[in-house]
Amino acid sequence: MINHDVLIIGAGLAGMRAALAAGDNGADVAVVTKVHPVRSHSNAAQGGINAALTDRGDDWRDHAYDTIKGSDYLGDQDAIEIMCREAGSEVISMEHMGVIFSRDEEGRLGTRAFGGQRQARTFFVADFTGQALLHVLHEQVLKAGVRVYEEWFVLSLIVEEGQCAGAVVMEMRTGGVHVMRAKAVIMASGGLGRVFEPSTNALICTGDGMALSYRAGAPLMDQEMVQYHPTTLKGSGVLITEGARGEGAHLLNSKGERFMERYAPNMMELASRDVVSRSEQTEIDEGRGIDGCVLLDCRHLGEQVIREKLSQIQDIARDFAGVDITREPIPIRPGMHYQMGGIKTDVNGSTAVPGLYAAGECACVSVHGGNRLGANSLLDTLVFGRRSGQHASDLAKSKPHAPITDAAAEDDLERIRALLENDGEYMFGRLRLDLGRAMDRRLSVFRNQQGMEQALTEVRDVRERYRNVRVADKGKTFNTNLMFTLELGFMIDCAETIVLSALERRESRGAHTRTDMPDRDDDNWLKHVLVKSTPDGPRIEHLPVVITEWEPQARVY
Numbered sequence: 001m002i003n004h005d006v007l008i009i010g011a012g013l014a015g016m017r018a019a020l021a022a023g024d025n026g027a028d029v030a031v032v033t034k035v036h037p038v039r040s041h042s043n044a045a046q047g048g049i050n051a052a053l054t055d056r057g058d059d060w061r062d063h064a065y066d067t068i069k070g071s072d073y074l075g076d077q078d079a080i081e082i083m084c085r086e087a088g089s090e091v092i093s094m095e096h097m098g099v100i101f102s103r104d105e106e107g108r109l110g111t112r113a114f115g116g117q118r119q120a121r122t123f124f125v126a127d128f129t130g131q132a133l134l135h136v137l138h139e140q141v142l143k144a145g146v147r148v149y150e151e152w153f154v155l156s157l158i159v160e161e162g163q164c165a166g167a168v169v170m171e172m173r174t175g176g177v178h179v180m181r182a183k184a185v186i187m188a189s190g191g192l193g194r195v196f197e198p199s200t201n202a203l204i205c206t207g208d209g210m211a212l213s214y215r216a217g218a219p220l221m222d223q224e225m226v227q228y229h230p231t232t233l234k235g236s237g238v239l240i241t242e243g244a245r246g247e248g249a250h251l252l253n254s255k256g257e258r259f260m261e262r263y264a265p266n267m268m269e270l271a272s273r274d275v276v277s278r279s280e281q282t283e284i285d286e287g288r289g290i291d292g293c294v295l296l297d298c299r300h301l302g303e304q305v306i307r308e309k310l311s312q313i314q315d316i317a318r319d320f321a322g323v324d325i326t327r328e329p330i331p332i333r334p335g336m337h338y339q340m341g342g343i344k345t346d347v348n349g350s351t352a353v354p355g356l357y358a359a360g361e362c363a364c365v366s367v368h369g370g371n372r373l374g375a376n377s378l379l380d381t382l383v384f385g386r387r388s389g390q391h392a393s394d395l396a397k398s399k400p401h402a403p404i405t406d407a408a409a410e411d412d413l414e415r416i417r418a419l420l421e422n423d424g425e426y427m428f429g430r431l432r433l434d435l436g437r438a439m440d441r442r443l444s445v446f447r448n449q450q451g452m453e454q455a456l457t458e459v460r461d462v463r464e465r466y467r468n469v470r471v472a473d474k475g476k477t478f479n480t481n482l483m484f485t486l487e488l489g490f491m492i493d494c495a496e497t498i499v500l501s502a503l504e505r506r507e508s509r510g511a512h513t514r515t516d517m518p519d520r521d522d523d524n525w526l527k528h529v530l531v532k533s534t535p536d537g538p539r540i541e542h543l544p545v546v547i548t549e550w551e552p553q554a555r556v557y
């Protein structure tokens with residue numbers, strides 16, 4: 001058995017920021033991650049991170065208001081206030097740790113405009129901000145002597161007498177299964193993008209931590225709120241950063257019109273993501289698209305801006321679509337990008353299961369509500385990663401380890417044995433694709449009752465077939481076939497909670513747009529939808545939204 005005070009699951013920005021904070025607070029900290037830390041999806045973040053700095057004439061209250069309006073009034077305002085107030089010091093402390101942010105002509109930290117915000121407050125490192133932040137945090141974690149278990153895969157959480165007491169983890173290199181005992185566990189396992197196909201997310205974003213926590217008794221909140229990003233590349237679905245529009249790129253339809261004039265005359269291409277994605281989909285559905293896409297035009301930005309600020313986009317468009325963005329517009333469409341919902345936490349990361357914390361994309365604090373503003377997620381990972389690290393390590397100081405033994409791994413060992421012995425007719429790949437396509441077809445930009453009911457049938461059909469899944473590789477060394485099959489189990493749980501929550505919300509709000517119920521209904525639905533796992537199956541609950549000073553208004557851009 002392996003013992004640590006605080007066990008952090010995930011080595012993306014949330015996990016590593018939590019590890020530093022818990023270590024600073026004197027705890028013995030360990031991080032487990034199924035991939036090398038800098039291969040976490042945070043590495044792919046392109047556009048930037050928001051903060052309202054007073055010396056720029058900006059105010060955290062304006063950032064909070066933009067975030068609340070962006071969330072379609074579903075975000076909890078106490079949490080949003082904390083995030084926006086702490087943003088400046090968090091970004092500056094990353095700069096002090098060594099992140100080389102892009103600068104303006106006067107040599108100050110540069111900002112770019114991002115969607116749904118009245119002020120340019122997005123700090124960035126060209127178009128690879130996540131990579132810059134992640135590498136610096138990784139260096140800091142190594143410097144702090146945090147133990148990192150790389151390529152270790154978490155199979156389940158251990159709950160002893162109602163408290164989270166650690167996790168059962170498989171070492172990928174050997175196939176060995178270990179009990180890791182901890183006084184506090186922080187889930188920082190990232191998003192579930194791949195529950196949809198295609199997605200901008202890395203293949204590893206399979207919602208493991210949401211499903212693990214759900215199975216352990218922690219409710220998931222706002223799961224119906226799935227963000228479709230307005231600019232994903234035709235075919236592959238690779239992300240083209242909002243930073244391109246922030247630098248001034250235009251959206252065009254087949255007639256060459258800047259169609260956003262019709263939908264968001266003030267903010268145009270920089271309206272909130274849900275608004276832009278709906279506008280694009282409407283253009284496409286009404287026959288003004290080109291081959292299922294609209295166009296993102298960067299040509300007028302000039303070669304220098306493109307080379308200095310959008311070089312990765314230039315490479316992606318060339319390598320994946322054969323487009324030279326200095327000469328041609330890029331074919332793009334709305335694509336699955338981000339999960340606003342997740343494990344319900346308070347502002348210190350605590351979940352409903354004592355001893356279990358969550359931070360980052362897997363958590364729902366909730367600061368994003370019905371629609372996340374671009375560049376608020378990196379901020380969320382750092383602010384709430386740090387706060388969870390501090391609070392989890394405080395808790396760890398106050399209690400002994402739970403009296404568990406290696407027997408805690410028995411259920412997982414049995415499950416793996418059964419999977420390896422199952423001679424069923426399906427391989428994980430087919431099922432994963434069926435699941436992802438069903439979700440993308442029925443729960444994308446526009447939804448309706450019939451489609452969502454169909455999705456529920458399809459998800460449950462995949463769950464049935466999963467009982468008959470065969471793992472061809474029976475070996476112990478790097479059995480990725482086994483790992484992908486286990487991930488599919490997590491994905492099915494996540495998909496079911498998304499569909500059930502979406503069916504529950506009988507209105508349109510943020511990313512959840514129903515063609516059969518097109519209006520926002522504050523009288524009945526200004527509340528969160530939660531799903532809890534019970535022995536009788538998933539149970540739906542509601543929670544009020546926390547409003548501090550911003551009353552809901554009509555949302556126009």
Ligand SMILES: Cc1cc2nc3c(=O)[nH]c(=O)nc-3n(C[C@H](O)[C@H](O)[C@H](O)COP(=O)(O)OP(=O)(O)OC[C@H]3O[C@@H](n4cnc5c(N)ncnc54)[C@H](O)[C@@H]3O)c2cc1C
Binds near residue numbers: 011043049338362
């Ligand atoms: C292409 C792209 C671009 C983006 N650009 C931006 C941007 O510009 N600005 C912004 O604010 N947001 C952006 N986002 C969103 C943002 O990057 C993510 O929400 C955020 O980085 C998530 O960080 P995280 O720490 O929560 O999780 P991740 O970085 O995804 O890390 C998850 C960690 O959990 C580990 N893990 C998962 N399951 C297991 C398991 N079973 N066992 C062990 N370990 C496990 C993984 O190994 C990994 O280390 C972007 C997202 C994408 C996909």
